[in-house]
Amino acid sequence: MxxxxxxxxxxxxxxxxxxxxxxxxxxxxxxxxxxxxxxxxxxxxxxxxxxxxxVQVGLPYHPSIRHIAFHVSLDGLRESVAWLTERGFTPRKAFGFERTEPFVMPIAQYAHAKIHFNDPDGNSLEFITKLDNPLGAQDYMYLSEWETLINDRGFILK
CATH class of the missing domain: 3.10.180.10 (2,3-Dihydroxybiphenyl 1,2-Dioxygenase, domain 1)
Known part of the structure; x- marks a missing residue:
């Protein structure tokens, strides 16, 4: 349906x-x-x-409102910080990550890699892609750390 x-x-x-x-x-x-x-x-x-x-735009932020995640490719996500910065947009920290670079949140057999930023009104935006989780990793980490972990074990990210 x-x-x-x-x-x-x-x-x-x-x-x-x-x-x-x-x-x-x-x-x-x-x-x-x-x-x-x-x-x-x-x-x-x-x-x-x-x-x-x-007139009323400044509602308190909550992930259930004022948030949109745009699906991107893994290559697009790898380039997202530079791509956003070149256009004058600022990636922001999220989920406790201190560096503004893509990060990975594993969920069972798959994971999501993402980066967050805001529009001019403070609406939360996100670039996101789904990844396989062949190792069953459970810890959140930066995408660069994820790629090292996966590649060191002989898997290839798609």
Whole structure:
């Protein structure tokens, strides 16, 4: 029945500033409604982001609201800090990691590698990719440490 995520929505203070920000991430503007709502394709014809201009944007952050994770390739994640920085976006620390570099959170037979950053309104954004966990690792670690651990044991990350 469910084939994937079609849309997500975020509140923003300045619609034009937010459109520029998300276009800078590579999203494509599809249309604007009443100069207060914009829809941008994340993956054209598959998934989009709705931005709603609002006076009340500063809700306290909680991961269940005001958060979107964008699926990226492993190679894209490896390059994410430089890619974000080149565009004037700042990766941020998350989950107790002190360095702003991608990190891995294992879950049983798989893991997620990710990096976090915010949009201009403080909405939490994330680049994420799913990884195999052939060793059954359970500890959170930086992606560079994960790759060393996996490669030293003769496995290849895909």
């Amino acid at each position: 469910i084939l994937g995520l079609y849309e997500a929505h975020l509140p923003v203070r300045d619609l034009q500033r937010s459109i520029a920000f998300y276009k800078g991430l590579g999203l494509k503007l599809d249309h604007i409604v009443d100069e207060k709502i914009a829809f941008l394709w994340i993956v054209e014809e598959q998934s989009w982001l709705g931005l709603w201009q609002a």
